[in-house]
Amino acid sequence: xxxxxxxxxxxxxxxxxxxxxxxxxxxxxxxxxxxxxxxxxxxxxxxxxxxxxxxxxxxxxxxxxxxxxxxxxxxxxxxxxxxxxxxxxxxxxxxxxxxxxxxxxxxxxxxxxxxxxxxxxxxxxxxxxxxxxxxxxxxxxxxxxxxxxxxxxxxxxxxxxxxxxxxxxxxxxxxxxxxxxxxxxxxxxxxxxxxxxxxxxxxxxxxxxxxxxxxxxxxxxxxxxxxxxxxxxxxxxxxxxxxxxxxxxxxxxxxxxxxxxxxxxxxxxxxxxxxxxxxxxxxxxxxxxxxxxxx
Numbered sequence: 173x174x175x176x177x178x179x180x181x182x183x184x185x186x187x188x189x190x191x192x193x194x195x196x197x198x199x200x201x202x203x204x205x206x207x208x209x210x211x212x213x214x215x216x217x218x219x220x221x222x223x224x225x226x227x228x229x230x231x232x233x234x235x236x237x238x239x240x241x242x243x244x245x246x247x248x249x250x251x252x253x254x255x256x257x258x259x260x261x262x263x264x265x266x267x268x269x270x271x272x273x274x275x276x277x278x279x280x281x282x283x284x285x286x287x288x289x290x291x292x293x294x295x296x297x298x299x300x301x302x303x304x305x306x307x308x309x310x311x312x313x314x315x316x317x318x319x320x321x322x323x324x325x326x327x328x329x330x331x332x333x334x335x336x337x338x339x340x341x342x343x344x345x346x347x348x349x350x351x352x353x354x355x356x357x358x359x360x361x362x363x364x365x366x367x368x369x370x371x372x373x374x375x376x377x378x379x380x381x382x383x384x385x386x387x388x389x390x391x392x393x394x395x396x397x398x399x400x401x402x403x404x405x406x407x408x409x410x411x412x413x414x415x416x417x418x419x420x421x422x423x424x425x426x427x428x429x430x431x432x433x434x435x436x437x438x439x440x441x442x443x444x445x446x447x448x449x450x451x452x453x454x455x456x457x458x459x460x461x462x463x464x465x466x467x
Contacts, residue, residue: 194455201454202238204378205340208450209368210245210291211384223444227383228294230450231345235301240340243295243302243347244371246364247287251279267420268318268325271361276324279361280306283349291347303339306349308359310335313352313367315360326352326360328367331374369427373434380431381453382424383444388462389425391416402463405429428464439464 210227234241251269252262255278263270271279288304295302307313312335315326339346350367352360365382372380389408392398393416403411408425411417417425428439442449442461452460 190456193457197455198237201378203240205240205242205372205375206234206379206381206454207242207244207368207372207375207377208381209364209383210243210444211248211364211382224290224294225297226447227444227450228291228297230448231295232298232301233451234454235343235345241345242336242340242371242375242377243291243345244350244364244368245283245287245291245347246350247279247283250287251275251282254278254282265319265321267423268322268363269361270321271323271325273324276359276361280351280359283351283361288347288349295345295347301343302345302347304347304349305335305339307352307362307367311353312336312348313350313362314354315352315362316354317360324358324360326354326362328352328362328370329354331370333371333374336371336375363423365423365427369431372431372436372439376435377431378437379454380428380436380439381450382428382439382441383449384424384441385443385445386421386441387443387446387460388441389417389421400462401459402465404465404467405432406467408464432464432466 208231231241231243255262255275258278260274269275284306288306292302292304305312307315311332313328314330316329318325318327336346348367348371350362350364352362354360368382369380387399389400389403390396390398391400408417408429412422412425424441428441432439440453440461440463442453446452446460449460
């Protein structure tokens with residue numbers, strides 16, 4: 173047995189080096205709140221089961237080394253799939269789903285009844301860590317109608333962070349579905365990118381992380397070598413004005429900008445298709461994806 177050990181030393185040494193590299197980051201982020209937005213697009217390119225299982229491992233690892241992760245999720249692809257099965261046409265205005273009374277019920281059913289339990293269950297494979305909530309619970313997310321053309325699509329008017337603080341203080345991992353309500357109890361479907369940003373602000377989070385289906389922001393959209401590793405909120409204003417950032421990336425980028433301008437230390441856009449991308453960003457010197465700073 174001893175004679176075979178040298179053949180394993182290179183990989184064992186690499187693992188040891190990786191652990192040592194992670195140590196200062198574990199110290200730095202211990203006790204810090206990290207808000208992670210997990211969206212349907214992060215599943216592109218791999219099976220849902222594998223992607224979700226890997227994501228859950230990362231979240232649990234963060235919790236076990238002393239971080240306070242908060243998961244915010246959407247479910248656009250799943251909502252569209254159920255609408256198709258029910259024979260209901262999906263309409264969009266300026267990239268946002270037109271949401272009538274039936275559609276908001278479908279969204280609530282999918283987010284609270286399907287996606288949220290799946291994410292919670294995947295995390296809880298590793299222990300009793302995750303608790304699923306929606307923005308309706310405890311008045312976590314108050315909302316109002318954004319535009320009468322969109323129906324029950326909401327803008328956030330207020331966050332009640334005590335709901336999340338209570339779960340974090342009890343050492344749970346909150347998993348938040350982005351359905352909010354107004355003072356009458358009317359439910360609204362809210363853009364999950366926006367919700368993640370305002371929750372990160374309300375919690376005074378150390379980091380806001382978006383998992384998506386691209387490796388990060390590029391200065392030249394068609395050029396994979398033009399990845400922007402670090403940028404500032406002001407620089408992003410210029411990229412939006414120049415049309416470099418457009419379409420579905422604008423809500424993510426706008427949320428990153430607002431968050432870092434309002435107390436969140438760093439925001440990140442990462443490729444959720446990469447195995448253990450959260451650990452690579454948080455615990456390695458080189459990091460991965462795009463990091464946004466205030467200035």
